[in-house]
Amino acid sequence: MKKLFLLSLAIFALLLPSSVLAQFGEPEIRKKEVPKNLYDEGYKAGFGFIFGANDFGFGVGGQYRRVLSRYTEAHLSFKISGLKDPREQVFIDYFFGTKTIPNKYKRVVSFPITLGMKKRVLAEEVSDNFRFFGSFSGGPVFAFSYPYFNDRNRNGFRENNPQAYDTFERPNDILTGWSDGDWHLGLTGSAEIGIDFNANFANLQSFMFGYNFYYFDQGLQILEPSQPQLDDTGNPRYENGELQITNNYAPKKFYGSAQISFVFGWMWD
Template sequence: MKKLFLLITTFLICFQTNQVYAQFGEPEVEERDNPRNLYDEGYNVGFGFNLALSDFGIGVGGQLRIGLGQYTEGIATLKVTGLKDPTEQTFTDFLGYRTIPEKYQRVIAVPFHVGLKKRFFPKAISDSFRPYASLSAGPTFAFSYSYFDDFNENGFRENDGRLYPIVEPVNDIFTGWNNSETHWGMGGEFVLGIDFGENFANLSSVQFGYTMNYFPDGIQVLEPCQPDLNRVGEAPLNPCGSGVNYAEVLNVNNGTVTTELAPLEQANDPRKYFGSAQLSFVFGWMW
């Protein structure tokens, strides 16, 4: 009887030990199939429309993509966007009239950037959600034109009829092109983005990054001159290089209105560097 009891006890101990080993044993590792990619599936060329939002406003253009490897693409982007000084502020009066104090020129830029795009974590993230980074650079052409009609060409806008004998009106975006300048510079973009969708024939991307442009000679975005109203009547010095070196100022004395001259002083230098964070969307096709 004792032998039978020992035999049963030994069997139960061995059975529980096997259950413990089975419970704590490591599961078999399942190997993940190689991720899909545009290059191997024959989608080597793509084109998309690019809509960008930044501190400069809205930019529109196109983007060409060319497959260079399984997870690497060459990109070329051409777009049209505005540029402005980061200190600009827009004010709207009760009639809906909008004005930007000290604004001198509007600027339209056409950057052309060429670079590389690299997909990240292809084996760890689903093929329908493909994160990537890209870096590109290239030339930038810019076109600047007058923000207001500078009648007397003194480099600033007379905007108050109580202070100046004339009031210079603000041009709309289609006016002032006869007084324009062209500029050449360099630019670039760094982007983190995501390609969406399992259908590789459709191009759908969201990008967030930083865009920059540099013009060696600078662009006069804000007014180069301002009148020094504390020195009315003194000899003009023309420190800012404008065509006219003074401002006409109204002086009211005992009901009599006379015009006096105020010398100009340097106000704003040409801006060389334009940089901004940017959110962009790309929609198009791959083939």
């Protein structure tokens, strides 16, 4: 019995140091997994259709994306959208369905072409099917302006009341006046934050919110450059049968607006 006790004591003494070390030693370091991303999943490029809206109206276009690294992409975008002066006021007759825009002089359609970068953020904190990112882009914008009405006497003002003026100038429909239009070249840029949805990286589904601007060095004359002079009774003043006018709105160079955009498309390797 004594020998058995001594043998048990010896075995316990040998095991004790290793147990203590196992209990108080540092735990094994586990390697942190890299979040799923387009680069590691083998997707190198993609294309999507853009649908957006801002203070100037609605726009559509396309976007090509190129994957550069795990969390970085480059993108090339082309859009077609309306452009209006923020000072415009629209009045709608809901009974007859007619729309009136006082002082409107030109309609404008813009064609921005931008090159930008997109960077995923919070990749380790947020799940892979809800990928936050920041993006910025810039490039040239081509704008086409054409008459809102047929300015017969070329005075830069629409005579819209037959009782007050010698002539009456009707607004053009949206497809009229293109032959009298002009092209303008400017700069555009945007800064956005957004989310890429869907755990299936082959499907491109993005929502973006940000700020977009246009700049034209010569300005765009979207509102009427002239207005009639009035006599003491408040009526338009004529001299030798010609309406007397004075300056009104100057060309506007800078246009800025908040915007939201949606992109739907696909990625490939």
